[in-house]
């Protein structure tokens with residue numbers, strides 16, 4: 001007799017709160033004309049490369065402290081792919097619980113003066129015992145592809161793509177905080193920081209009321225109405241019905257769950273793009289979060305939508 005895989009639990013009080021949030025999600029205004037450069041960028045995302053990155057990153061558990069060598073290998077893989085784009089890549093050291101890993105930060109230059117930037121951040125560490133295909137090889141893979149396709153002459157703002165360690169550790173976010181501090185010390189202003197946090201799981205069997213199971217969710221701190229509007233419209237112009245957004249009127253625990261929090265704490269607008277974590281994915285933080293559970297088409301559409309949205313923001317200046 002075999003034991004079934006454990007399934008990510010959902011506490012009842014959290015289920016009720018999240019079902020309330022799902023009711024507030026909005027597709028925003030109908031998709032408008034997307035700038036040609038943004039559509040081009042989205043169209044250049046390579047689904048085969050996304051799948052290859054997930055397989056490379058999610059072979060084994062790679063917790064930043066418990067599996068230090070595996071986490072280092074994941075970071076070095078991501079840093080190497082970023083370097084292959086030809087972009088300038090800076091390694092920003094981050095230390096947590098006596099362990100140091102690098103955050104890899106690539107800058108896609110815009111034609112403005114370089115002060116203002118859109119930040120895309122994704123953590124490359126996993127929880128212990130979990131290969132971390134959805135959480136968060138899917139987010140890192142998207143960041144790597146977006147960094148590859150984004151460079152174009154029309155961008156006004158810089159886009160900073162950061163793959164960071166130490167998200168999956170209580171009291172962590174040391175990687176994202178190091179990047180936020182590095183930007184701040186450099187005199188940069190962040191127009192919005194977007195955390196790519198689990199972008200690859202879709203299902204026909206939603207776990208909570210209100211989840212469609214097949215769209216990407218964009219949840220933002222208060223004050224992110226305008227950027228969420230731009231991101232959602234761009235994603236839905238590329239793939240209709242693929243993204244819903246929720247700029248929150250007040251801070252709730254669900255919006256604080258990823259690296260974008262470090263940028264919020266630094267005083268900048270911050271949002272998280274997610275498939276819903278345990279509220280959708282039963283493999284969340286389980287040994288079963290493997291590459292085979294990723295929906296390649298959903299992951300491609302999620303990445304295309306984010307790419308289009310980020311380009312739209314950077315084109316606006």
Ligand SMILES: [Zn+2]
Nearest residue numbers: 135136167197
């Ligand atoms: Zn995560």
